[in-house]
Amino acid sequence: MVNNIIQQQIEYYRARAGEYDEWFYRQGRYNRGEELNARWFNEVDILKSALHQLGKFNNILELASGTGIWTQELLTIGDKITAIDASQEVIEINRYKLNSPKVEYRQVDLFAWEPNAEYDLVFFSFWLSHVPPESIDVFLQKVYKSVRVGGKVFIIDSRFEPTSTANNHTLKDDGNVYISRKLNDGQEYQIVKVFYQPEQLYNKLTQAGFQPDVKVTDNYFIYATGTKVV
Numbered sequence: 001m002v003n004n005i006i007q008q009q010i011e012y013y014r015a016r017a018g019e020y021d022e023w024f025y026r027q028g029r030y031n032r033g034e035e036l037n038a039r040w041f042n043e044v045d046i047l048k049s050a051l052h053q054l055g056k057f058n059n060i061l062e063l064a065s066g067t068g069i070w071t072q073e074l075l076t077i078g079d080k081i082t083a084i085d086a087s088q089e090v091i092e093i094n095r096y097k098l099n100s101p102k103v104e105y106r107q108v109d110l111f112a113w114e115p116n117a118e119y120d121l122v123f124f125s126f127w128l129s130h131v132p133p134e135s136i137d138v139f140l141q142k143v144y145k146s147v148r149v150g151g152k153v154f155i156i157d158s159r160f161e162p163t164s165t166a167n168n169h170t171l172k173d174d175g176n177v178y179i180s181r182k183l184n185d186g187q188e189y190q191i192v193k194v195f196y197q198p199e200q201l202y203n204k205l206t207q208a209g210f211q212p213d214v215k216v217t218d219n220y221f222i223y224a225t226g227t228k229v230v
């Protein structure tokens with residue numbers, strides 16, 4: 001069951017690559033009107049300033065880097081970015097948009113990933129919520145291993161807010177982590193989506209060995225910094 005969902009999830013993002021950015025930029029099915037869109041972008045600005053407040057880094061690892069929405073921010077704070085994603089389709093969009101010799105791309109399934117280097121910052125946005133709950137501890141241990149002592153992890157993800165998703169997706173508050181997502185052409189996939197409460201994320205990061213600081217924006221986002229002190 002879980003392996004099947006992980007594969008469907010990869011296939012979903014491969015098929016969605018060309019329409020992915022509509023979600024973040026509130027276009028098409030994700031356009032929720034002027035007021036809600038403005039709310040979304042104001043909260044995105046809070047995330048961006050929190051990220052920029054971390055300072056500058058030599059080496060950054062971005063996990064599930066997607067089409068480059070956040071890779072482009074990382075480029076402004078890092079000398080070198082290693083960007084990992086399972087989908088060659090999204091990697092090609094990211095590469096085309098950023099066109100930067102500072103980014104090195106790797107096509108890797110994060111459930112098979114074995115960290116082999118340490119970075120000053122490990123970043124992932126809208127990825128933790130797609131990790132099945134039974135795999136999160138192992139995943140965060142790998143993240144811990146890939147951060148150098150004194151380095152940081154920075155995480156951004158979704159809060160439970162029905163207007164964050166497409167207008168033909170139903171977000172149910174029933175604790176079910178397997179949900180259905182549609183492409184613009186109606187094709188449907190099952191994926192994992194877990195909405196973390198701040199204290200849950202705080203506990204998970206502490207358990208992994210980080211010193212965490214977890215915050216939320218008013219509606220849409222949860223974000224966290226974790227420092228590796230030993």
Ligand SMILES: C[S@@+](CC[C@H](N)C(=O)[O-])C[C@H]1O[C@@H](n2cnc3c(N)ncnc32)[C@H](O)[C@@H]1O
Nearest residue numbers: 010013064065066069085086087109110125126
């Ligand atoms: C919700 S998107 C987030 C993308 C990007 N971080 C952002 O904020 O726009 C999830 C990303 O995870 C990637 N992905 C899905 N399953 C994966 C896996 N098993 N290993 C690595 N990446 C995966 C998808 O290709 C997609 O780019």
